[in-house]
Amino acid sequence: MRVFVLNKNRQPLDPCKPARARILLSAGKAKVYRRYPFTIILAEEVKRPITHEHQLKIDPGAKTSGLAIVQGKRVIWGSELTHRGFQIREALISRRQLRRSRRNRKTRYRKPRFLNRTRPKGWLAPSLTSRVQNILTWVKKLSRFCPVTGISQELVRFDTQKLQNPEISGIEYQQGTLYGYELREYLLEKWNRKCAYCGVTGTQLEVEHIKPLSKGGSNRVSNLAIGRRPRYANACRPCNQAKSNQDIELFLSKKPSILKRILSQAKRPLADAASVNTTRWKLYHDIKSIGLPVEVGSGGLTKFNRCRQSLPKTHWLDAANVGKVETLIVEVTLPLVITAKGHGTRQLCRTNKYGFPTRHCSRIKFHKGFQTGDIVRAVVTKGKKIGTYVGRVATRKSGSFNISTKSGLVQGISHKYCKFIHRKDGYAYTN
Template identity: 35%
Template sequence: MVYVLNQNGQPLMPTENHAKVRILLKSKKAKVIKKCPFTIQLLYSSTNYTQEISLGVDSGSKHIGLSATTKNKVLFESDVELRNDIVDLLSTRRQNRRTRRNHKTRYRKPRFDNRKRTDGWLAPSVQNKVDSHLTVIRKVHEILPISKIIVEVASFDIRKIKNPLISGTYYQQGEQLGFWNIREYVLFRDGHTCQCCKGKSKDKILNVHHIESRHTGGDAPNNLITLCETCHTGYHKGFVKLPKTIKRGMSFRDATFVGIMRWAFYNKLKELYPNVSLTYGYITKNTRIENGLLKDHYIDARCISGNPLAVSDGIVYYQKKVRCHNRQIHKNTILKGGIKKRNQASYEVMGFRLFDKVKWKGQNCFIFGRRSTGRMDLRLLDGTKVNASVGYKNLKMLEMRKNMLIELRKVV
């Protein structure tokens, strides 16, 4: 499938007539705009005839499914992987900032009261997902004349998931009802007994321990457990191991993300595009099962678009959102002699940057690691290893890195 823009840069209907495309490029009547997906722009005036194209969007916390279809044919399908490292990175930045301030301004009073948030403020991790949804939809509009957008949103009743029998006023009575704080609740829940030694240490001092670090796991009750002082200290020093039965409870992070971002995303989308509508997951599931389709993000998006039986050419684009910059100067681990190793690599190594798209031995891949000697770690976009050490002279640059990487895949 070759995507076509008119002389003014507006999208036209794509074509599968590759011979005509070659003739247009050879006769200088068209030029290449993008290589993936392959897009050309006509250099002469043409008709602007288009058909009705529906774009289905399967929104999510980790993946986005996209499918642009007519009644009979699939014109574009994509599976987009979103970033999920922002919470961890922000926690690391907060930890470094507080350590640095504690060294220099130990006695300064806290200044949290003068931080005001604007209306409609979203946490950075949620805002990034909303922006990524809008970005991938905008990029589809750049190559196809989309007529309407149908978005699937999800609504999760987390209290109902935890307790299927809940109803009425019990929604207002959380599991911590009647307790002063989380610590008091966790101690009561565990019977004021160490969950590691079950009281064998005879240590009466009890601590509340994070199963996953607070850095990423937070202070949710299902991430906390009661340990005595002896077991708690021994665990952090490395000579006490917790029983294998101690695991964090079910995490509802993804459900919370989707619940927060769905209306922010939908309302922003309506501001940008005229014809936007909603659908729900149970409708998508019913459509997919009735038509005997497999479960996948882009197939769900095809069902959302309203044309589940549209014929695909077997090409699906896999996209991945990556971070733009890394501003942390030093690593947290201090080497011998009090030396801090730099966390930032050179901007370019032998003319190549991280996540540049290159060709090696006829295979398209991405640079996932670089060495100052010019040896590159090549992988596919999903992390599949191609070669861990290839000399830069053996590589051909295809495309400089972007914050949204894209790779073509054929689905059988």
């Protein structure tokens, strides 16, 4: 993975290879500007720098989003950003429960409040807003370290409008290769990548009409399921061939539980995909406001590009394949893993499981020059804990810190042994 380079005036230059960065650092021609992502700054200003076009590509996800920077055909940088949306949701649920129980204890006979609180247009839940803000933060951050000239975003996971109404844009789209990828990928996720009738996994699956076309069925996605097909000529008859053009009620007349499950799952609206698409549209408008040209693509196109090049399924490689892609040369071996941690809490006290305060929280965030969340390196030379520890630090007024390392929590490390690696910015990093 390449190293970001800044001019002396902090203007982003073309990223260089790690070997080149080591030469510049050892010769004193550059200094480390930032550890995550690793960035160097030149000691002397380049008067007329020449930079090339770089495309920042984004694959938004519910739990993890992929980021990649592509220069021409080369993937020079990649990362996977893990969100904390589910933690935010659980924290809000816990807070709501504690407040409700406290109100019931102290204002038992209070009249219920009239529901007069309205949400503004375009409102998103805090867990979804956090995901959008995380990606937007890193788009702006990478634009400061790299001469990004354009952004590619996977705008929709599935083209739900065309899935629901295949006749919307002509026969060329319906019968194209990309439409098949869109449709099959959505059905695989909807039916949990197993046969809708027998539940078998690990076999080849094909699209099945729940209500046969010969009896008035349609090609709408709500009438489609996934069934298995044989791998060999002497295999047992697949479910879709056994069903043939029978009504599903007749085919599953002896299996009422399976019939009930299939009918309810088939009628399930595209709510999951629609909610993700809503978040992506919000992200799209926020990214567009930055001022860079934005290219969009769908999840089906991303998978088509990745499978055509026989690349493994990862978030950052999915990001590299967003939009129009011919051929990619992947220079990244290990992506930078980024985990959103937040910026702490404003609570003045900690509570037990019943909501009662148990201990006080100090308003002072900095102790001995360190703040909880800083990434430090501690080299302990004497005592029972001799060794080197690298990780996020939790500070105390006494100067005895705790460090969260890859191998676990190390307690009681003096601040005298700690040195900064990276200031707290709300994220944890793993190379």
